[in-house]
Amino acid sequence: MQYAHRYIQYAVTALAGFNGSLPLQHYLKQFFAADKKYGSKDRRFISHLCYCYFRTGHALQQLPAEERIKVSLYLCSEQLEGWNDLFTQAWQQAHTPQLTQRIQFVVQQGIPFEAAAVFPWLQQCSSDIDTTAFAHSHLLQPHVFLRVRPGMQKRVLQKLQQQQVVFTQPQPDCIALPPASKADQFLQLNSEAVVQDLSSQRVGDVLLQADNKRIRTVWDCCAASGGKSILVKDLLSDIQLTVSDVRASIIHNLKQRFAEAGIRSYQSFVADLTDKEALKRGPVPGKGFDLIVCDAPCSGSGTWGRTPEQLAFFTTAEIDRYATLQRKIVTTAVNALAPGGFLLYITCSVFAAENEQQTAYIQNQLQLKPVAATLLKGYHEKADTMYAALFTKA
């Protein structure tokens, strides 16, 4: 690559002005917009270097920025491709598609690199996690996953083949595309397929452990733009759906997405579920809901492969803040659960305080009976890691 060294310098400049107050993606957009000299290729390469820099988390902090970007790029690249010129012959020859071997080589060069430095909160993780594999997974950019909507399998596969799209199918109805793919360029999103992480799709397997025949009324109480609602509708089909969120703007997005997804009959409202009185203003059926989906606001620590800047800016105090918020929300929400109904509690966090400890709270304090609870480990499949727990009300 002609300008590899220059790109490193530009990345150093971009990173020097970043303080984490915006997502990196938005910050870089503003950075490039402020100086018209960057063409689209420049923007792509400089962004890539900035993302690599954050993927190594708190490791390599002893290196000067330029060196840290180079070593991070080396570790994060399964192929060096055009970046060869940045490295000596010895480094180029030692490069391998195997991440663990690249790490070994870097350590042999006298550069310390430990999993606990990439992700410094390994002690707080759910005990079920392979912490080294999880920490190292941040060095690889995750796939873009699609969930094919019911009845659309043939059509979607035909379109992908026609457009010569490279993809794999980790499970039926799931398409894995290379990182950063723009699926809207070849598919009708939301009607033919939804962009939904593999682990998020697997939440459906946990839901299906409920006695589906008993489920008619469903409330998605932290609906955002409706990803889980569309999943539930596709799995259970004959349901009366109610959605709510604390943000009116996101409910607006949800309505647009539901229209594209062909979901026309549902109720929606805006509610802050930290307010115990919130339900008095919501459309709760007389006997309560048969299923409440609580995809709670969380640290998002299972998804930082997509937003690696979080590794640099997240503070431990946030874990408690989210855990408290989750308890308040779920405590209010279960007041609207019908006897015999189900609660599906979900996070995209790896922290025990947001996962197993919340399950214990829901069981012991809210008196719901656990049906299933699982950590959906995406770190071996370039996917997010999530937690899903299903409960029933006696």
Ligand SMILES: C[S@@+](CC[C@H](N)C(=O)[O-])C[C@H]1O[C@@H](n2cnc3c(N)ncnc32)[C@H](O)[C@@H]1O
């Ligand atoms: C993890 S997101 C939900 C994602 C969504 N279920 C999906 O699949 O796309 C959590 C949502 O909880 C909402 N939320 C945060 N605090 C809340 C509160 N106090 N009451 C209700 N919803 C809240 C956020 O606005 C956010 O949209």
